[in-house]
Amino acid sequence: MDVLQLIVSGLANGCVYGLIALGFVLIYKATEAVNFAQGDFMMLGAFITLGLTNAEYMGLPFWVSVPIAILIMGVFGYLLDMLVLRRMFGQSQIAVVILTIALGFVLRFAAGAIWGHEPVSLQSPIAGKDVNLGGLVLGLDEVLVVIVTAVATLLLYFYFNVTKLGVAMQAASQNQLAAYYMGIPVKRVHSLIWALAGAVAAIAGVLFASKGSIDPSAGLLGIKAFAAAVIGGFGSLPGALLGGLIVGLIEPFASYYIAAGYSQIAPYLLLFLILVFRPHGILAQVHRKKV
Amino acid sequence: MRIVFKTSYDRDIDLFKHGPQAFWYGLLVVIMVALPWLLSEFFLGEIINVLIWALAGMGLMILVGHTGQASLGHAAFLAVGCYANVLLQERLGLPFILSFPLAGLISGVVGALIAIPMTRLHGIYLAIGTLAIAILTEDLIVIAEPLTGGISGMFSPNITLFGFEIERYSTPEAFYWLTLAIVIGVLLLYRNLLRSPLGRAFAAVRDSEVSAQAMGINIALTKATAFGMSTAVTGLAGAMMGHFAGFFNNETFNIIISIQLLLMIVVGGLGTIHGAFFGAIVVALLPQAIALSRDFLGSTLGLGSIAIPGLESALFGLILIGFILFEPMGIYGRWLKIRTYFELFPFYRRDMFRRQKSYLKTERMR
Numbered sequence: 001m002d003v004l005q006l007i008v009s010g011l012a013n014g015c016v017y018g019l020i021a022l023g024f025v026l027i028y029k030a031t032e033a034v035n036f037a038q039g040d041f042m043m044l045g046a047f048i049t050l051g052l053t054n055a056e057y058m059g060l061p062f063w064v065s066v067p068i069a070i071l072i073m074g075v076f077g078y079l080l081d082m083l084v085l086r087r088m089f090g091q092s093q094i095a096v097v098i099l100t101i102a103l104g105f106v107l108r109f110a111a112g113a114i115w116g117h118e119p120v121s122l123q124s125p126i127a128g129k130d131v132n133l134g135g136l137v138l139g140l141d142e143v144l145v146v147i148v149t150a151v152a153t154l155l156l157y158f159y160f161n162v163t164k165l166g167v168a169m170q171a172a173s174q175n176q177l178a179a180y181y182m183g184i185p186v187k188r189v190h191s192l193i194w195a196l197a198g199a200v201a202a203i204a205g206v207l208f209a210s211k212g213s214i215d216p217s218a219g220l221l222g223i224k225a226f227a228a229a230v231i232g233g234f235g236s237l238p239g240a241l242l243g244g245l246i247v248g249l250i251e252p253f254a255s256y257y258i259a260a261g262y263s264q265i266a267p268y269l270l271l272f273l274i275l276v277f278r279p280h281g282i283l284a285q286v287h288r289k290k291v
Numbered sequence: 292m293r294i295v296f297k298t299s300y301d302r303d304i305d306l307f308k309h310g311p312q313a314f315w316y317g318l319l320v321v322i323m324v325a326l327p328w329l330l331s332e333f334f335l336g337e338i339i340n341v342l343i344w345a346l347a348g349m350g351l352m353i354l355v356g357h358t359g360q361a362s363l364g365h366a367a368f369l370a371v372g373c374y375a376n377v378l379l380q381e382r383l384g385l386p387f388i389l390s391f392p393l394a395g396l397i398s399g400v401v402g403a404l405i406a407i408p409m410t411r412l413h414g415i416y417l418a419i420g421t422l423a424i425a426i427l428t429e430d431l432i433v434i435a436e437p438l439t440g441g442i443s444g445m446f447s448p449n450i451t452l453f454g455f456e457i458e459r460y461s462t463p464e465a466f467y468w469l470t471l472a473i474v475i476g477v478l479l480l481y482r483n484l485l486r487s488p489l490g491r492a493f494a495a496v497r498d499s500e501v502s503a504q505a506m507g508i509n510i511a512l513t514k515a516t517a518f519g520m521s522t523a524v525t526g527l528a529g530a531m532m533g534h535f536a537g538f539f540n541n542e543t544f545n546i547i548i549s550i551q552l553l554l555m556i557v558v559g560g561l562g563t564i565h566g567a568f569f570g571a572i573v574v575a576l577l578p579q580a581i582a583l584s585r586d587f588l589g590s591t592l593g594l595g596s597i598a599i600p601g602l603e604s605a606l607f608g609l610i611l612i613g614f615i616l617f618e619p620m621g622i623y624g625r626w627l628k629i630r631t632y633f634e635l636f637p638f639y640r641r642d643m644f645r646r647q648k649s650y651l652k653t654e655r656m657r
Contacts (some may be wrong), residue, residue, distance in 0.1 A: 034415050087616050093414050094361045098557055099615045101550055102608035109605030223422065223546070230419050265430040268423045275420045276408040 006252045012142035012211065014248020015149035019204035020225035021232065021240035022156065023197040029160065029235055030169040030193040033085070033096040037104040039222015040111075041198055045073045045205030046214045047111050050122045062124050070202040077198025081191040089187075104219060112216040119213035122206070145207045152203060153241045160237065169193055227271040233281025242282060246270070293634075304486040323471055327464040335463050341568075341575040342470045343531045348556050348567030349481055350524030355553065356562040357490070358517035359497030361414065364421030365525050365552050367428035370544035372398040372526025373533035374432070374439055377447050387450045391530055398526020399519045406518030410511045425549045432541040444540025447533045459535055470531060477524055481564060484520070493517050547604075554611050560621025569622040573610070578603050620644070 023038040035041075051057045052065030060068075084103075088096055129140040160166040171179040172186045180186050208214065208221075224247060232243025247267045254263035274281065295302070295309050307313040327335055351365050376394035379385045385393070405424060412420050433441045450457040450469070457465045484490045492513045495503035504510055533539050551574060559570025581603055618625050624644070632639040 102611040105604045105608030271423045
């Protein structure tokens with residue numbers, strides 16, 4: 001029973017990591033840029049939902065405020081790309097990394113200034129309820145996290161591989177100039193993908209906040225999600241989820257079986273080993289570079 | 292505009308391009324040496340802080356600016372240098388003059404060893420790998436508690452050099468001169484490195500790995516050497532940081548410091564030694580500038596003392612975003628433009644520093 005409990009809580013955590021990792025991978029897949037502020041996007045999404053839902057702020061019903069928060073984060077992502085990141089067009093990847101790290105600092109400060117630095121909890125109807133699955137009692141939040149993540153990953157996977165816009169996004173990533181010649185509006189495609197990443201971050205934020213409390217530095221969770229994305233294979237959507245689940249499952253087992261202090265390094269140790277022995281992740285998408 | 296008439300190939304690798312340049316740098320050195328008589332103790336402490344950050348910045352600049360390998364984990368090597376220096380002094384009883392270079396050496400060897408698997412990684416993967424190392428180091432310091440003191444930390448002893456006792460508060464001038472001497476020493480080494488075949492190899496690897504390989508450069512070896520040199524210098528900076536701070540534990544060298552180091556050299560100007568110094572001035576003096584302006588605003592507007600947590604890093608982030616968007620070449624790049632404007636007046640053209648547009652192609656799925 002203990003092991004089962006660990007697996008479930010690990011899966012739920014892993015799904016949140018996976019969702020944040022999905023945001024990383026979405027942006028990377030379509031624009032070849034890495035958004036280091038994805039964790040802070042998640043934090044912002046959670047806080048916007050909190051600001052809309054909690055009684056001391058707007059007091060809207062939970063199921064109304066979640067779509068609004070997702071929409072707001074989508075618009076935020078779109079505008080961010082349109083106003084800031086579009087100027088970076090054609091500059092090196094590292095410049096974008098540094099820019100988004102700086103953006104993370106600013107977002108963390110903004111959230112702290114608006115909602116304070118103390119951990120607060122989201123007043124959601126999901127938190128604290130149980131589901132009874134044939135004698136197995138699970139938290140509703142944990143079950144919901146797993147379901148939402150699975151659905152989101154499937155939808156995004158089909159979106160990228162089947163729909164016209166999804167294929168256009170892949171093309172824009174593989175060769176910007178050629179995609180432009182083919183009539184793909186590369187700039188708008190980029191903005192759309194940032195909007196999508198913002199929306200996914202908002203979903204992750206809501207799920208994360210319903211599992212516990214949230215504070216402005218929650219965005220640092222992004223580093224762990226990043227490790228997850230790399231473990232799974234950067235650029236692969238199922239890989240992101242797989243990496244998230246692996247990291248999520250390792251954590252509770254490591255803290256259960258290994259002495260405290262050693263357990264928290266387990267995900268990073270795995271990341272390091274993966275980078276050394278299989279540099280492009282489990283579901284690798286990189287092949288040998290040609291000249 | 293000064294036209295330097297070169298009569299031999301050796302002039303290309305001269306330390307100074309022309310006499311007046313040597314004069315201005317000489318004047319700068321004289322002013323720096325005389326600084327303890329010109330400034331109060333408080334500002335001298337700030338200048339020491341700038342110099343130490345500049346030292347760390349130079350370390351990272353070798354790797355990021357001149358070899359083109361991004362690292363988000365250099366705080367780990369600050370930590371290695373710092374702990375190695377203090378442990379060598381306390382456990383083995385070595386004097387500072389031995390422990391300090393040894394700390395740099397240890398840090399460099401550790402960096403080169405880590406670089407061997409890391410050199411297979413590119414761009415973003417390398418950044419992540421080094422990030423993982425920084426996080427691991429932070430936890431390793433806690434785990435290795437009998438050696439490092441873990442969370443409760445360590446106190447650094449006073450520096451004893453040629454019979455003199457050097458400490459930050461009782462003898463700030465001596466501490467300042469020591470730091471200055473170290474910085475100038477490393478600076479000369481760095482300049483000479485750039486003039487040597489190895490430095491040229493670094494730049495070749497940065498600009499195009501394929502072309503560098505075609506010119507007969509061993510890429511993996513060059514990258515590992517760059518890593519080793521970079522981490523050695525960073526280790527020296529870490530050792531000085533330990534002596535300057537007096538106390539340190541696992542959180543002194545956290546991941547934020549790594550990121551700040553990288554951001555610092557970007558603000559200063561990637562690929563130039565000047566950039567490390569300009570960036571250090573911004574990073575080390577920004578908290579003081581914020582505090583001063585806060586006091587000023589508080590007293591003039593009658594608000595009392597206002598404290599906004601996190602303002603410092605947010606402001607730093609905004610400055611950085613501004614630089615990346617509007618001046619990717621950093622403070623030094625801007626200075627070069629201004630100088631060229633005046634040197635060529637009135638013939639400066641707007642496009643003189645414009646870079647060719649490039650379009651991304653993926654490294655995946657070929």
